[in-house]
Amino acid sequence: MSSAHLIDRVLAGDTRAVARAISKVEDGAGDSFVLLKALFPHTGRGLVVGITGSPGAGKSTLVDRLAALYRQRGERVGIVAVDPSSPFSGGAILGDRIRMQTLGLDPGVFIRSMATRGNLGGLARATVDAVAILDAAGFQKIIVETVGVGQDEVEIVKTADVSVVVLVPGMGDDIQAIKAGIMEIGDVFVINKADREGVLRTEKELEALLSLAERRDGWSPPIVKTVATESRGVEELAAAIESYREFQKGTDASLARRAAVARWRILELLRERLLARALDAEGADAQLDALALEVADKRRDPYSAVEAFIAAGVLGEPRS
Amino acid sequence: MSSAHLIDRVLAGDTRAVARAISKVEDGAGDSFVLLKALFPHTGRGLVVGITGSPGAGKSTLVDRLAALYRQRGERVGIVAVDPSSPFSGGAILGDRIRMQTLGLDPGVFIRSMATRGNLGGLARATVDAVAILDAAGFQKIIVETVGVGQDEVEIVKTADVSVVVLVPGMGDDIQAIKAGIMEIGDVFVINKADREGVLRTEKELEALLSLAERRDGWSPPIVKTVATESRGVEELAAAIESYREFQKGTDASLARRAAVARWRILELLRERLLARALDAEGADAQLDALALEVADKRRDPYSAVEAFIAAGVLGEPRS
Numbered sequence: 238m239s240s241a242h243l244i245d246r247v248l249a250g251d252t253r254a255v256a257r258a259i260s261k262v263e264d265g266a267g268d269s270f271v272l273l274k275a276l277f278p279h280t281g282r283g284l285v286v287g288i289t290g291s292p293g294a295g296k297s298t299l300v301d302r303l304a305a306l307y308r309q310r311g312e313r314v315g316i317v318a319v320d321p322s323s324p325f326s327g328g329a330i331l332g333d334r335i336r337m338q339t340l341g342l343d344p345g346v347f348i349r350s351m352a353t354r355g356n357l358g359g360l361a362r363a364t365v366d367a368v369a370i371l372d373a374a375g376f377q378k379i380i381v382e383t384v385g386v387g388q389d390e391v392e393i394v395k396t397a398d399v400s401v402v403v404l405v406p407g408m409g410d411d412i413q414a415i416k417a418g419i420m421e422i423g424d425v426f427v428i429n430k431a432d433r434e435g436v437l438r439t440e441k442e443l444e445a446l447l448s449l450a451e452r453r454d455g456w457s458p459p460i461v462k463t464v465a466t467e468s469r470g471v472e473e474l475a476a477a478i479e480s481y482r483e484f485q486k487g488t489d490a491s492l493a494r495r496a497a498v499a500r501w502r503i504l505e506l507l508r509e510r511l512l513a514r515a516l517d518a519e520g521a522d523a524q525l526d527a528l529a530l531e532v533a534d535k536r537r538d539p540y541s542a543v544e545a546f547i548a549a550g551v552l553g554e555p556r557s
Numbered sequence: 558m559s560s561a562h563l564i565d566r567v568l569a570g571d572t573r574a575v576a577r578a579i580s581k582v583e584d585g586a587g588d589s590f591v592l593l594k595a596l597f598p599h600t601g602r603g604l605v606v607g608i609t610g611s612p613g614a615g616k617s618t619l620v621d622r623l624a625a626l627y628r629q630r631g632e633r634v635g636i637v638a639v640d641p642s643s644p645f646s647g648g649a650i651l652g653d654r655i656r657m658q659t660l661g662l663d664p665g666v667f668i669r670s671m672a673t674r675g676n677l678g679g680l681a682r683a684t685v686d687a688v689a690i691l692d693a694a695g696f697q698k699i700i701v702e703t704v705g706v707g708q709d710e711v712e713i714v715k716t717a718d719v720s721v722v723v724l725v726p727g728m729g730d731d732i733q734a735i736k737a738g739i740m741e742i743g744d745v746f747v748i749n750k751a752d753r754e755g756v757l758r759t760e761k762e763l764e765a766l767l768s769l770a771e772r773r774d775g776w777s778p779p780i781v782k783t784v785a786t787e788s789r790g791v792e793e794l795a796a797a798i799e800s801y802r803e804f805q806k807g808t809d810a811s812l813a814r815r816a817a818v819a820r821w822r823i824l825e826l827l828r829e830r831l832l833a834r835a836l837d838a839e840g841a842d843a844q845l846d847a848l849a850l851e852v853a854d855k856r857r858d859p860y861s862a863v864e865a866f867i868a869a870g871v872l873g874e875p876r877s
Contacts, residue, residue: 503862
């Protein structure tokens, strides 16, 4: 399929074309820039909802139920799940198969798992690009689900229009750390598994923490209690997401946030481009292998190895 | 303090010098390369133990107890805790204060929380550098604790000599994903909170998963049950760590692993160096701000913004 044809098919909302386009950006294919440049003017119509929280918080079920609700309202839903990946095999862990069982073969739902692939792979960058593709393809709601609270996850969640943080009652001794870490990210908080013991205490703790940290934009993040497995509270979650979206429209903070996100995206892309250019140069790979062996053997330190690599001048020059 | 003096003080094991040196690599200070190059020949003596697992698994307590055990044996222990960071304030979350309460003011224990700082901050790279500093300063055991299972965490754990993965009984619906994601990382598995219900089932599931994935080096990762809050199983954990260390010494896999780690380190350093060089150039920052605003305003897409930045030729040239 030619690039131009692929672009047309994506803009027409063809899910197979969307899948192919996402693979291209995930692989960092050379022509993915052409594709993304052409699609970018068509983005900005869908609502991007980021959902994050600890493993075991029931995010996947919550995402499925929220997606089902949006479907009932006649909207097309894209789901991008950021999987922790195996560092050795490089593949996504769960993949799409399990998710597909719940949401079935509904053509109005597109599900994709993202995982890091190799050294060039900016997982955060690839995820944001996948969201842009779904947006351009006319999906009205795009849900980005991330496992864990790592650096990449935080970056990804920051790029969403509305960020939802999922907690569960009585999570143990890391709860304070997690809460603090995601405090400033959450536009909406969910206490899932709200039929469990300790929900009141978790709610009180959360309220106390939220009251301490006043947001620059003046928004007070609502707390929604859900039991995702029984679809309880999912309508309320959708309403809370919508209310932040409405609030956001009237603030200046929105442009500042978009500019910060744009700066981050440019830096991520720049980082990848510069490294790719350096590694594309003739002989670069062999030199890198040789230096790595020297470092492994303790014949050289990694810092001077980098300097040697740069000094060897195999860095590619701008192609323009 | 001059660089040469700082190097001497670190090599002498002075904890204040160690703290200062780590701050330097965390900030990405220009002279940190000089420092690290000088320290590198003195590394490789300490044992680096990576400990990872989900939030709420009780890692911190386990790390504290393991550190206390090593202290009883007369060894100096360095602890590097990788914290999820606040994306807005950029600081570490819990910091060292809470940890200090348990391990007290023992001068034989050095504790440091690492967090990402700004766009240049390779958290994984900075953490690995901090470990190198502690190693050069003569700490016999260096424990790296990571929260979550994100990409950075995985990278960090891969650089440890021995990687410990901590699970708890009945972690909920993400357990399969986590297990699969960390399966290949774990040299030793811990089921903490082993006084809880469901420990047998978790153990059986883990054994089943481990039996499926044969490791290239032929090692069968042991499973250790602990109740960290009561210091139960901590001696067994130390013994399991030691047994893998012994096993490793006799294998070729050790060099291959070191070479892979070295390659990754060189690439991480290279990525940072190239970006730093690009951003150091005169006018680069202002151009970046201008481009970010254009992208935020939808007057330009991020992909052509990167191309514009590169084409503008403000990229620094090699300094040599």
